[in-house]
Amino acid sequence: MTKVPPYDLLFNPLLKAMNALGGSGSIEEIYDKVVELEHFPDDVVAVLHDPEKSNQTQLGYRLAWARTYLKKFGMLENSSRGIWSLSAKAKGQETVNPQDVVKFVRGSFRTDGGQAGEAEPPEIGVPQDSPPELDWRQKLHGILTKKLTPQAFERLVQRMLREAGFTQVEVTGRSGDGGIDGKGIARIHGLMSFHVLFQCKRYTGSVGSGEIRDFRGAMVGRADKGLFITTGTFTPAAVKEATRDGAPPIDLLNGEDFAEKLKELSIGIRTERVELVHVEETWFDTV
Numbered sequence: 400m401t402k403v404p405p406y407d408l409l410f411n412p413l414l415k416a417m418n419a420l421g422g423s424g425s426i427e428e429i430y431d432k433v434v435e436l437e438h439f440p441d442d443v444v445a446v447l448h449d450p451e452k453s454n455q456t457q458l459g460y461r462l463a464w465a466r467t468y469l470k471k472f473g474m475l476e477n478s479s480r481g482i483w484s485l486s487a488k489a490k491g492q493e494t495v496n497p498q499d500v501v502k503f504v505r506g507s508f509r510t511d512g513g514q515a516g517e518a519e520p521p522e523i524g525v526p527q528d529s530p531p532e533l534d535w536r537q538k539l540h541g542i543l544t545k546k547l548t549p550q551a552f553e554r555l556v557q558r559m560l561r562e563a564g565f566t567q568v569e570v571t572g573r574s575g576d577g578g579i580d581g582k583g584i585a586r587i588h589g590l591m592s593f594h595v596l597f598q599c600k601r602y603t604g605s606v607g608s609g610e611i612r613d614f615r616g617a618m619v620g621r622a623d624k625g626l627f628i629t630t631g632t633f634t635p636a637a638v639k640e641a642t643r644d645g646a647p648p649i650d651l652l653n654g655e656d657f658a659e660k661l662k663e664l665s666i667g668i669r670t671e672r673v674e675l676v677h678v679e680e681t682w683f684d685t686v
Contacts, residue, residue, distance in 0.1 A: 403443055403457045406464040407497040412437050413465045414474065414485075414493060423484035427656075429466075430459060441635040450603040453540045454631045454654030469495075471504045481659075536658050539668070543630045543654075544603050552601040553580055555666070556628055559657075562664040565595070578614050582622065593623040602631040608640040615640075615647055625649035628657060 404412075416432035417424065424432065434444055439458065448460035455463075466483060469475045474489040543552065553570045560568045560583055568583035578598045585593045596618045600606060606629050618625045625647065627633075632653050633641070641649040652660070662668045 401440075401443065403439075403446060403461060406461040406468070407501055409433070409461055409465040410469060410497050410500055411494045413462060413469065414489065414495065417475070417483070417485050417489075418493060423482055425482055426466075429483060430462060433462065434458070445605055445632070445634050447603075447605070447632070450631075453537045454603065454629075455536075456632060459655075468500055468504050472500045535662075535668070536655065539658050539661070540630060540654060544601060547601065549601055552630075553599055556597065556599040557581065559660060559664065559666055560597070562666060563660065578610065579617050585624070594621075595624050595626050596622040597626040597628060600627075600629040600631070602629050605632045605634045606637050607634050608636040611637050611640040611649060615649060618649075619647060626652065628652040630654040630657065 412433050413429065416429050416436055419432055419436060420428055433439075444456065444458055446457040448455045448457045466475060466477075470477065472495070474486055474492075474495065475483055476486050477483045543555075547555065557568050557570050565583040565585050568581065570581040571579065578600075579596050580599050582594065582596050585595050587593070598614050600610075606627065611627065611633075614625060614627055627641070627649055629652070633651050638651065640646075641651050662670065
């Protein structure tokens with residue numbers, strides 16, 4: 400495969416991945432399983448959708464639309480915790496007709512026998528607008544990459560790590576130090592602690608394996624673990640390098656993960672929930 404398929408041709412690979420995961424999974428798990436099952440090459444997976452607006456890969460962007468369409472078609476459900484699952488309608492149905500899904504969602508069915516004046520179904524392709532789940536991430540990505548200075552971004556990472564439970568978090572940012580921007584201590588359940596060196600890259604592109612190797616070389620003998628944070632993405636080769644057997648482990652936090660962590664910790668992001676009150680009339684019959 401030499402290019403990312405249009406979103407409608409990802410409906411069935413997405414359902415296949417969901418079934419392989421046991422019927423549910425996080426966005427990251429689903430993404431990884433689709434890549435695995437469809438054997439997407441590294442150069443295809445690394446293509447970004449719009450580097451100026453977000454760190455979303457083209458595949459991730461189109462999978463987001465595929466999830467949106469399959470949800471509206473009744474095949475998928477998602478929880479407030481970001482977990483997607485197959486619906487009751489999807490049980491026992493491993494494939495769909497992409498044309499049927501697109502026509503249903505876009506509301507372009509001919510309901511009166513195809514009389515004149517009825518709109519033809521829109522051509523299947525890549526939707527022009529962003530899927531709803533990406534809107535706030537795009538806005539945040541613009542702030543992080545265009546408005547914040549590198550120093551402000553380092554302070555934001557420091558705040559995030561502290562809110563996440565790290566102690567003694569320091570931003571060093573010394574040049575010629577292999578890209579090490581700071582250090583801290585991660586405490587696990589108050590029983591164990593790990594000395595962590597971190598690098599934070601305010602970036603719109605993809606971090607490659609060479610940068611991971613450089614970071615590892617700088618941290619050897621100085622910490623238990625490494626943490627590499629970017630507003631961009633990591634190439635598949637970088638992910639493999641970070642988890643290479645026999646080498647000091649490096650955890651990776653890409654732009655999507657960083658955005659989710661800021662949202663989870665309410666750092667610069669406020670989530671509003673609307674309270675819905677329902678009166679159960681039949682309950683009062685039992686009083």
